[in-house]
Structure formats: C-alpha cells, structure tokens
Amino acid sequence: MCAWISRAEALRHFATCDGPTRSQQHIKPLHWYVASRLVLEGGFLPDDIAPRPPFRVERGRRELLLHYDETQATGEERTVLGGLKTKNVDVVIARPTIGPALAVSCKGMTGALRNLTNRMEELIGECTNLHITYPALVFGFLFVVRANRRDESAAAEVASGARRMAANDVAFQADGGPVASLVRFHNALCEITGRRGIRDDVSRYEAVSLLAVEAGARAGAISPEFPTPDSPLRIERFFETLYRRYDERFVFGAPDLKARTARPGWSPDSPCLRDPRLSAWIAERPGIEIRLSSDLG
Template sequence: MPELKVPADVLLGNAARAFSQAISTESAEHIKPFHRYLAMRFVIEGGFHPTDIRPRPPLMANFRDGNWYLSFEPDVEDEREQIVLGALKSKRIDLVVSKEGIGPVLAVSVKGTIRAFRNLVNRTEEAIGDCANIHIMYPGLVYGFVHFLKATDPNDRELKPNDKSVDPNGDAVPAIKAYAKILEGLAGRRLVRNDYARYEGVGLALVKTKTGKRENPLLAVFPTPESPLTLNACFAALYQTYDLRFPYTYTDPILKHLIRAEWHADSPALAGLRKMEATGEPLGYSARTTAG
C-alpha cells in the first residue's frame, strides 16, 4: 500500500497556527484546523474508526489477516459536522463518534477565544446548559469540552487589559485562572447517573502566538502538567470513561465493534508519522498500536 503524505493538521502546531494568527472569529476558520486535529487524534490515539467520526478525518481503516491497518486517504475527508438531538434543542457538535445500532457515544465541543478574557467566567453558563441539554437526551454519551485561548504577547502595549491572557511573568492572568477553577468543577462525570451538567472531560489550552516549527505551541506553565485540564488528561478521561460505559458492558458478540481498535504498527499511516517524527516534528501523543 503506498504511503501518502501526512496531513499538516495531524500536528497540533500546524492546527494552532491559524488560530494564533486570527484577528476575527466570525468565519470559524480559526477553529476548524483544531477540529481536523482532534478527529485524526481520536483515530490514531483513541482507536475509533474513521467512518464513525464526524467530521470524517482523512484516514482509512482496513482489516486483514486479523489486524487493523490505518492509512491516510485525503479523498475520504468530509468536514460536515453531525447534528445531535438534545432535550431542548438540537446541536451541531464539533466532533461526534457514533456507533452503528447505538447512536452517538462520544462527542467534543470545541471553543476558541482570542480576546475579552475577563468575560470567560460569564460564558460558563452556556457550557453548562449545552452539557445538560445533550446529557438529558443521551445520559450515556461521553461528552468533552475543549477551550483554546490565545496566549497573548505580554509585551504588546496595544492590547487592552481585557484582551490580555498572559502577564509580564509569562503566566496566565487571574481571570483565566479563575475560569480554569470553574472548568475543573465541570469535569469528571464518571457514571451515567451523575450530574448531567458536568462533562466527562474538560481541556483548556493557551495557544502561543509565535513558535518555532518544532516547539510546543501551547503555554507550558498553565495549565500545569499535572492539571486535569491539559489536553492529554482530558482525552485520557474521555477514553477511560468510554471504555467503562461501552466495551466493558457489552455482552452480545454483535456489539464487539464498541471495542476501540488497535492499529498494526506497520500501518502506512503510522509509518508516515514515524518518518515525520524522525525529522524532529513530534506527534505529541502515542498511537494506539499492536504488534499483531
């Protein structure tokens, strides 16, 4: 099988570039690269099949000789989002994983903010309502919330105080730290009977405006590495909760498709990623693999 070019947005740094350079959020073009990044990550790291994900990532899974093989296929990409029915209103969610015969099993709402950071706390009402709306209709759905914030240049004197996210010491401003505390309280829904207004996983990331090609595009000092709000912690919580609710509980062989796939290490897509990493461009997470 030929080895196709690795899509640019498989790297967080490439996806972050459009966001960090945005001056307006009206077109949503600043956030779409993150949607593509997440869709590919949920396949490569999460083990979800590309055909189960909307927007559909440029990946193809093939089963042969008892193993799953993953390859990049740009022609199958579909950026259309899925509409999920809520208790009060329908919602077009940024990333949705659905399983045949079950319906939506995992979803992630993605937000992006480039200014007016002091108003973040006031926007939590929307996040809480959105979460409750979906969970009332689908109590078992694993729901995540990821918010990307622009990490402003502390030396930019043209910025208004309300539009600054980073202080002169390179740390997050108090308004963002207060917002993070609220987000921590909205995360951690574990069991189906738990509070519908809480998410299973919440992520917060400050995207730097200037980074080298091989640098981490996110502010490293906040959230701290041990925080449950880091992207890695958020996604780990989503995967673990999904496994608890779906594969762990299935008793009929017809539901075996609920188990997350493990990709063969010789998959063309993984070979391409290894070559990319060999040039000094780290993927930033580990693929879900098996030696076969």
C-alpha cells in the same frame, strides 16, 4: 475538508488567525486534529467520526490496515439530538445502532476575556442538553485561549498585528501570571469536569482541558506555566480520560456489545504508519502511542 495536521499546526493557526471568530476558521484545524487523533491514537473507525478524517480502513484476514486517503475526508459537523434542542457538535463519534458515544466540543477565545463568564453559561448548557438525551455520552470540552501578554513583545498588538491590544485582551501580566478573569475561568472549569458514571450530574463533562496558546514569536506553543502541572485541566490527561470513560461504558460495561464497540487498533503493517507525517505528528508529544493490534481475533 478535515486534514491530518499536527497539534502544533492547529494551534499556530489559532494563534495567528485574524479573521472573524464567528466563522470558526480560527478553530476548525483543531477539530481536524482531534478527529485524526481519535483514529490514530484512539483506534476509532474513521467512518464513525464527523468530521470524517482522511483515513481509510482495509480489513485483512485478522487485522485492520489503516491507509491515509484524503479523498475520504469531509468537513461537516454532526447534528446531535439534545434534551432541549438539536446541536451541531464539533467532533462526534457515533456507533451504528448505538448512537453518539463520544464527542468533543472545541472553543477558543483570542481576546475579550470579559466574555469568559458568558462562555461558562454556554458550555454548561451544551453539556446538559446532550447528556439529557444521551447520559452515556462521553463528552469532552477543549478550550484554547490566546496567551496575549503584557510585555515588550505583545503590549502594542495582538499576534496578527492588525489592531492595538485592548486591556481586556491581555491574558497574562508582565510578571507572567494569568489575569484574574482567566484564573476564575480555570477554577470554574475545574468544577464541571470529572463526570464518571451515567448517573452523575449531567452538567459535568467527562473531561475538560484548558490551553493557553502563545502568540507573537512563539505562536502556537502551549504556555507551560498555566494551567499548573497539578491542574485537572492539563491537556496531557484529556484524551486518556476520554478513552477510559468510553471503554468503561461501552466495552467493559456492555460485554455483549464488545464486538461492535471495542476500539480495534491498527495493524503494524498499515501503510499509514509508514507515512512521514506520522513521525512529525508523534514527535510533538513524546509518549503518544498509536493504537496497534496484531490480532483482532
């Protein structure tokens, strides 16, 4: 079931998981983090999100109270109609009578960087497929790679210690620089992000982020040097861009639908906002803001 976990917990699980990647168990917690963040920071209703995060909304006289309620959580993905085929998408917000409005695809690679080229083909195809049917869909792609390093702590084994690290599993050289295949992948991702309008190229995502996640002693920490601070793939810009594109298309661009599409935000009196989990969740990213609204009108 979708759980309320922090980004650090989700990435630590990814960095240390030694199960088969085909099962998606290494990346599932990241889906849960994204879904929860879309509620707490994004102000989206949990009922509209799949997998459904563990929150419940109580409507007051003029505001919405957000409660933590793990009994409401589910674990299923939503199947979306594509122009070429149906697709199970990791995190989807579907608005009643409107359809899929925002989605995030989460992918991860723990090694075998030779497969990065194949991943490019897959992610371009996924984006094109869904934008053909839903050109207004705000689609984000979040990719995490295990930052296996060729140094004293990681030269002999991956984070789990279960097997020897192959040369192709190395993401960063001993001098700290990324390997050539990772740089090429970063540059290719830069070419398919930044879709702004519904008439723009359907093979572009509205937002793309690339995270290099440390293994070993610092398991789960985000590598600070890659991508570089000026990269369009920095995680700091990812969610902000998704919210902006959503508001432009579904709120400001369609004022007659605003009552149904606006992100309402939560009453400052919400029990969820007094939950101790929230303090830890916010502390990992200074500057994150819970979407509040004291008067829905």
